[in-house]
Amino acid sequence: MASNKNNKLNLEQQKYQSFAQKREPRRPLLSNCLKAFISGGAICVFGQLLHFMYIKYFSFTENNAGDPTAATLIIISVLLTGFGVYDTIAQWAGAGSAVPITGFANTISSAAIEHRSEGYVLGVGGNMFKIAGPVIVYGVFSAFVVSIIKMLVNYMGGI
Amino acid sequence: MVKGHQSFIFESKPVILASATSAGPFEAQGPLAEDIDLIHDDIYLGQDSFEKAEKLMLEGAAVKTMEKAGINKYDVGLFISGDLMNQIISSSFTARTIGIPYLGIFGACSSSMEGLSIAAAYVDGQKVKYVLTGASSHNSSAEKQFRYPNEYGAQKPPTAQWTVTGAGACLLSTQGNGPKVTGATIGRIVDMGISDPFNMGAAMAPAAVDTIEAHFRDMEIEPDYYDIIVTGDLGSIGHKITLDKLIENGMRISEKTYKDCGMMIYDSKKQQVFAGGSGCACSAITVYGHFLNRMRRGEIKKMLAVATGALHSPLSYQQKESIPCIAHAVAIEM
Amino acid sequence: MEKIIWAFIVGGLICVVGQIMMDVFKLTPAHTMSTLVVVGAILGGLGLYEPLIKFAGAGATVPICSFGNSLLKGALQELEQHGPIGVLTGIFKLTSAGISSAIIFGFIASLIFKPKG
Numbered sequence: 001m002a003s004n005k006n007n008k009l010n011l012e013q014q015k016y017q018s019f020a021q022k023r024e025p026r027r028p029l030l031s032n033c034l035k036a037f038i039s040g041g042a043i044c045v046f047g048q049l050l051h052f053m054y055i056k057y058f059s060f061t062e063n064n065a066g067d068p069t070a071a072t073l074i075i076i077s078v079l080l081t082g083f084g085v086y087d088t089i090a091q092w093a094g095a096g097s098a099v100p101i102t103g104f105a106n107t108i109s110s111a112a113i114e115h116r117s118e119g120y121v122l123g124v125g126g127n128m129f130k131i132a133g134p135v136i137v138y139g140v141f142s143a144f145v146v147s148i149i150k151m152l153v154n155y156m157g158g159i
Numbered sequence: 160m161v162k163g164h165q166s167f168i169f170e171s172k173p174v175i176l177a178s179a180t181s182a183g184p185f186e187a188q189g190p191l192a193e194d195i196d197l198i199h200d201d202i203y204l205g206q207d208s209f210e211k212a213e214k215l216m217l218e219g220a221a222v223k224t225m226e227k228a229g230i231n232k233y234d235v236g237l238f239i240s241g242d243l244m245n246q247i248i249s250s251s252f253t254a255r256t257i258g259i260p261y262l263g264i265f266g267a268c269s270s271s272m273e274g275l276s277i278a279a280a281y282v283d284g285q286k287v288k289y290v291l292t293g294a295s296s297h298n299s300s301a302e303k304q305f306r307y308p309n310e311y312g313a314q315k316p317p318t319a320q321w322t323v324t325g326a327g328a329c330l331l332s333t334q335g336n337g338p339k340v341t342g343a344t345i346g347r348i349v350d351m352g353i354s355d356p357f358n359m360g361a362a363m364a365p366a367a368v369d370t371i372e373a374h375f376r377d378m379e380i381e382p383d384y385y386d387i388i389v390t391g392d393l394g395s396i397g398h399k400i401t402l403d404k405l406i407e408n409g410m411r412i413s414e415k416t417y418k419d420c421g422m423m424i425y426d427s428k429k430q431q432v433f434a435g436g437s438g439c440a441c442s443a444i445t446v447y448g449h450f451l452n453r454m455r456r457g458e459i460k461k462m463l464a465v466a467t468g469a470l471h472s473p474l475s476y477q478q479k480e481s482i483p484c485i486a487h488a489v490a491i492e493m
Numbered sequence: 494m495e496k497i498i499w500a501f502i503v504g505g506l507i508c509v510v511g512q513i514m515m516d517v518f519k520l521t522p523a524h525t526m527s528t529l530v531v532v533g534a535i536l537g538g539l540g541l542y543e544p545l546i547k548f549a550g551a552g553a554t555v556p557i558c559s560f561g562n563s564l565l566k567g568a569l570q571e572l573e574q575h576g577p578i579g580v581l582t583g584i585f586k587l588t589s590a591g592i593s594s595a596i597i598f599g600f601i602a603s604l605i606f607k608p609k610g
């Protein structure tokens with residue numbers, strides 16, 4: 001990817017960019033990955049505990065306990081976003097807070113909260129999916145493509 | 160009078176009669192808080208949106224400036240102002256309130272010095288008796304427009320900067336006592352192919368280098384002419400790149416005289432600002448507040464203020480364009 | 494108990510993959526999440542995601558890639574029952590809880606909260 005970009009830059013620009021890069025602090029990859037591992041893992045463990053709780057105390061089954069678990073995580077994430085805490089956690093956790101479903105809820109709620117000053121229809125309604133939109137679009141489209149491919153594969157005798 | 164290729168000498172030496180700054184609670188925790196006139200402890204300023212708050216901040220700085228100068232707004236001939244908002248609404252709505260003939264400018268974070276150089280040109284060339292100029296920015300409205308919703312959990316890299324919440328303004332006049340604007344160098348767009356909006360320092364440094372070199376070349380002086388050379392918001396990374404590049408190109412400049420507003424406005428040890436402050440207000444507050452006060456106290460006699468701006472838009476970034484930058488320099492002498 | 498440990502490890506590892514995408518490949522969070530969703534759908538199509546869920550539990554269902562898998566699973570279920578039109582009718586079948594809650598509670602949040610800056 002880096003070499004691709006360099007092809008579009010002239011020599012002076014390339015020389016400058018390597019000059020600049022030497023003076024920029026590197027992203028702390030190892031510590032970021034460690035923090036993401038810990039926080040992402042912790043959120044998943046919390047989800048697992050919720051899962052067990054819903055099966056034991058609310059008579060859900062192994063199959064459908066995923067729904068209230070997801071809903072609970074989403075509500076907690078929305079509350080943390082609303083209280084202005086989620087972004088502070090995310091600065092530390094990085095992908096550990098963005099990749100779980102809590103990150104998805106954060107994108108929707110943060111955009112909704114941000115744009116209430118533009119009204120509830122065009123502001124909140126119109127901007128809610130600013131960051132979550134691509135996730136839904138690409139999720140749906142890839143599910144569509146994969147199922148079509150599976151359908152064709154089965155039709156042609158299966159592999 | 161034109162000097163060299165892109166510089167101007169203001170022979171009548173327009174006087175900065177007064178200047179005023181306003182800022183939010185985060186800036187109040189920084190080292191320059193004493194030089195800020197209006198400190199607000201609520202980033203909303205009691206309004207129901209960040210954009211409305213920014214307008215009030217710029218208005219406050221403009222009104223306070225005229226109050227300090229003892230000049231009525233009806234006597235001010237021109238108001239030149241810019242900010243980061245789409246269609247520069249903060250400046251336009253402030254102009255609506257104060258009712259002065261208005262020139263809106265967009266220089267991103269270089270707006271403060273762009274405005275000051277145009278204002279000086281009107282005072283020196285057209286003999287407009289009083290010209291008011293200002294700039295503003297707001298962290299939350301800038302994040303909302305250029306990056307992500309404020310409560311969104313995106314992890315910022317160490318090269319990111321923190322947009323300053325505040326505004327600064329100053330009043331120029333054909334006569335009076337105070338620091339004088341003696342010259343300016345208008346910058347050219349410099350684009351070194353950097354396209355990461357979380358790395359503005361590296362993107363803007365080449366423009367600062369270009370304008371600073373042009374200034375000394377045009378004016379036929381050496382860097383030691385000035386007590387202080389200060390850039391607007393390069394941050395710690397852009398400052399280092401600029402200093403190294405200028406020295407590499409043969410300029411006799413040192414860290415003693417060359418400072419950056421983005422590094423001065425916050426205490427990077429106590430406040431999490433990554434590479435430093437940015438935004439139109441960064442240079443406006445530091446120059447119009449801190450540095451002009453030091454000049455008035457006699458600590459500094461000659462200063463070159465170089466405000467830097469990144470002239471991209473969220474759309475140009477999504478269309479995979481790089482970030483074109485500019486820097487404008489204004490020479491202020493006591 | 495064992496499931497909790499695997500949930501931690503697998504969930505953590507998926508997040509590390511996301512972190513690498515953001516830090517090394519300089520992808521934005523939106524790009525990262527979208528890529529993971531597509532990967533989830535593809536792994537689901539290859540029949541690899543369901544075993545991962547059985548093994549790691551919430552470590553596989555909580556990350557956003559499970560969203561892609563659920564979208565696909567719903568489509569395939571309807572495909573089996575109702576033929577090709579099932580691909581269209583089934584996509585949101587299993588993910589309704591997630592998307593609906595996010596929209597509903599996101600909207601309610603906008604009624605109650607203001608951005609804190």
